[in-house]
């Protein structure tokens with residue numbers, strides 16, 4: 173009897189569900205609990221290859237975290253179109269009115285590290301990867317419909333100002349309001365971020381936006397500019413600062429947990445996808461430039477058209493492999509969708525693929541979660557973790573053109589063309605900056621409670637700024653957006669009219 177129970181104990185240590193533990197080389201492991209030693213009390217032998225390999229794998233578990241948007245949660249599901257958009261784009265996912273496309277999403281906070289609280293005031297990333305039958309298409313957006321800046325050249329400085337100080341390692345309003353006060357175009361985003369929308373209750377409860385306009389191209393090569401918005405069917409629900417403080421004290425990983433729980437309980441979150449369309453000839457007909465990422469496309473001027481619904485119905489099985497390793501990029505585009513001239517977007521087209529080569533390696537698009545549904549056929553080759561040879565019908569030919577292998581381009585997928593006339597290469601701000609008007613429109617659209625929360629949240633941080641000149645400049649921006657808005661911030665920060673006379 174005793175002998176039998178020893179056998180059962182040994183057996184249950186090495187086999188779960190009938191699986192024998194193996195080394196990375198596939199050989200069965202005899203003992204994963206005791207190192208190989210000279211004598212019962214050691215020392216440990218270098219020849220214990222299993223021990224050395226186990227420690228070596230552990231030593232290398234971490235990869236660089238994302239430089240921004242490091243904390244996030246992911247899920248999988250599908251998009252189902254509800255309106256045929258073939259008049260405007262040949263993108264396969266938007267053809268017909270019940271086309272289904274598999275997708276992955278990653279929601280995130282922006283500024284702090286991978287283990288940071290999900291209660292932070294921060295924009296939330298809202299990134300979707302569609303696995304279409306014409307390659308991967310990513311909409312890498314945020315929960316707010318505008319951004320702080322309009323030119324990619326400012327992005328590293330914006331992020332440096334918002335990240336913890338290089339001296340104290342603490343995020344400091346003195347630093348980011350210094351930046352904001354020198355860049356008036358931030359006023360609109362700062363205003364939205366300091367409402368309660370800056371702390372969503374959970375990822376299911378936020379809307380999403382592409383922020384940028386893109387170009388849709390139809391089968392005749394005609395261009396329409398498009399901006400996307402996701403509208404949560406769970407409602408857009410935020411936490412005010414008291415609710416956020418309570419949540420933080422109880423569980424600051426609540427957003428990840430509640431997304432997982434809803435999906436596990438088959439309470440599948442859904443979002444409707446809307447588009448707004450502008451014809452190229454109408455682009456100059458607004459008092460703002462539609463490809464300026466600090467501007468929203470007002471729904472009362474540019475109609476929002478519902479084109480489909482996204483459903484999330486599967487949780488990741490392995491966080492590292494399916495969420496940490498996902499590589500979302502605004503450069504993942506498919507036939508029928510092209511980048512617009514937006515100066516912020518143009519910088520992003522470089523930055524994401526570049527950072528992913530650094531973060532995940534040069535062959536990151538071969539990682540399972542990033543692999544397109546369709547076979548990849550090109551002769552980009554080798555480097556670290558190159559393991560996709562399926563593209564080679566003749567493995568000896570790794571060049572094109574060749575008379576031995578018929579790998580060819582298809583002209584119907586060529587980019588759209590645009591005539592540039594009298595264009596001067598230049599380095600200057602757009603003339604239609606209109607930095608404050610939409611911030612004011614947004615302020616006036618808030619309820620009285622919404623306005624009060626905005627002022628309280630804003631003054632909570634701006635009040636920590638020790639340089640009165642920075643506070644004063646910010647107040648002038650808020651005043652230019654809306655007189656009442658500026659006056660209320662000034663009053664809360666104990667400025668008088670006299671302070672603005674000189």
Ligand code: HEM
Pocket residue numbers: 237238239240241244278279280296297298299312313314319323324325327381382383384465498499500516517519520523524527528531
């Ligand atoms: C020039 C401006 C910008 C630059 C240079 C930039 C750069 C980056 C970089 C380097 C990453 C890390 C990507 C990775 O490691 O996989 C990232 C992530 C992200 N960015 Fe940006 N970003 C910019 C503006 C924006 C804007 C305007 C939005 C929203 C519309 C946005 C949304 C996101 C999201 C959602 C992620 C996380 C993607 C994920 O979940 O993997 N970024 N950004």
